[in-house]
Amino acid sequence: MAAAAPPPGPTPAATALPDPTPIGHPLFTRIRLATASDVPHIHKLIHQLANFEHLAHHCSATEASLSSTLFTSPPFQSFTVFILELSQTPFPPQLHTHSALFSPITQTITLDLPIDDPEIETFKSNDKDCGFDVVVGGFALFFPNYSTFLGKPGFYVEDLFVRECYRRKGFGKMLLSAVAAQAVKMGYGRVEWTVLDWNVKAIKFYEEMGAKVLQDWRICRLTDEALQAYANPAAI
């Protein structure tokens, strides 16, 4: 029986034997270029964003209006959408990329607890290369802007959105970083977006990412009837 007794000193059992509970839950992430087939998901995400901002009454986007105005130009030349996908199994190797200018970005994160996604059926990914467990978790919509002072383009991020159950896990930073990385790759000078002045959490987050918040500029907007009044400039 002595042979079965543990040797003197600290027992090695805790490391030598397999742990019955795995340490963390891996979640595989991918950021890829959206295509026209993603419009139904993008439409739902835009309306979730409008609800989140309590601005649903200002949101009139339809699948038809998005389909007729997005994906009409090559990526990065005009309105461009990055889709964030999540999977519990690794993404397959990239057999093809959507654009010579961009290869999908994959990362793996480890969570303490698995995420319970109540909308998993609604947001199953359309990408045919992937299995059925791939789900759309968020998006970024951006397009080129231009700085005359720099004499070069940049990117303006119109929307950055992560679905509620995936928040506070670094996915927003992942999407914004992907836009910034693309700007650097293309030799662009700036990435810009806007934030509400009372959203101190978001401002802190953006400043930690290296952004400056321009305090003294205001956005002017001409829209609705005030814009329609300019239909004939000679009559102004």
Place this chain on the structure above:
Amino acid sequence: MAAAAPPPGPTPAATALPDPTPIGHPLFTRIRLATASDVPHIHKLIHQLANFEHLAHHCSATEASLSSTLFTSPPFQSFTVFILELSQTPFPPQLHTHSALFSPITQTITLDLPIDDPEIETFKSNDKDCGFDVVVGGFALFFPNYSTFLGKPGFYVEDLFVRECYRRKGFGKMLLSAVAAQAVKMGYGRVEWTVLDWNVKAIKFYEEMGAKVLQDWRICRLTDEALQAYANPAAI
């Protein structure tokens, strides 16, 4: 001698005889699409704008950087420039237009006094259809942006500039109206731009044009070294 005497009552001479001094000075204006040949003028106008804003030290645009980044797409699909031209003689009829989507806009205004342009030689227009008295007075640089809530594009005006000797005569409004008219023509939803919060004169001017100034949104900007840090998103 009686026959030469004026008849009783008010003399009609002031209206019946030609007035040796004309009432006002007509100035003929045209807004047209810029082309690559306008880059030297656009470059000078951008630097005048930077000086006006006391931001010359932030202005690194060169003719080469502008030439390589502007006019690479058809007008209105990406970065687009409207040039304001002024002439003391009427513009010739439009023998051709630069784009099926836009015809140059001509207007005539009457000034009390002629404008003395100290830079007339520097800003002579490049348009070969016009005579030598045509001068470039200002520009607007704009490009499409996108509202996900509207599900449609708009225009963002990055720069609106009129040379000093031509200010306070309605030319800024003329340029901005031309952009707004083009937005309406293309079925776009908004025209946006920015203003410094202390520039109360400009804010009043924009509000009189029908614009709303969004008080609670701030611009976030990632640039220089903070942007370069995102060269490799996997390292973030």
